[in-house]
Amino acid sequence: MSKVANTYWDNYTVWTKPKRNAVSKKKQIGSAKSKIHTTPKWFGFAVVSSITFMLCLTINFRAYSEMSHEMSQNETLAQQVETLTNENLLLQEDIHDLKSDARAIEREARKMGMGRPNEKILVPTK
Numbered sequence: 445m446s447k448v449a450n451t452y453w454d455n456y457t458v459w460t461k462p463k464r465n466a467v468s469k470k471k472q473i474g475s476a477k478s479k480i481h482t483t484p485k486w487f488g489f490a491v492v493s494s495i496t497f498m499l500c501l502t503i504n505f506r507a508y509s510e511m512s513h514e515m516s517q518n519e520t521l522a523q524q525v526e527t528l529t530n531e532n533l534l535l536q537e538d539i540h541d542l543k544s545d546a547r548a549i550e551r552e553a554r555k556m557g558m559g560r561p562n563e564k565i566l567v568p569t570k
Contacts (some may be wrong), residue, residue, distance in 0.1 A: 541548040559565045 538548075542552065553559075557565065557567075
């Protein structure tokens, strides 16, 4: 065997666990202190990853909420535009009729209480 292999495989005490009774109290206290203060190397990565994930989740949830609110507002405004467009078309038809149709003019005049000369207008009473 090579010298490198001998250093790892010849030292039998490195690979075996010491007996519990053989460990002194000083070693137990020292190892307990070192275990308390040491954290795994992956712990920092896990903390940073979880904070990043929560931040991304929060930002995306807020953007989704705003988008859904704006979509509902857009639908409401589109319905209002359609209603006003239809109303505008009806008013344009009425204007055209009043400019060109004599019967439409007479009908509107009667709604206002007007009549032809020598015509009796009946007014309803309560």
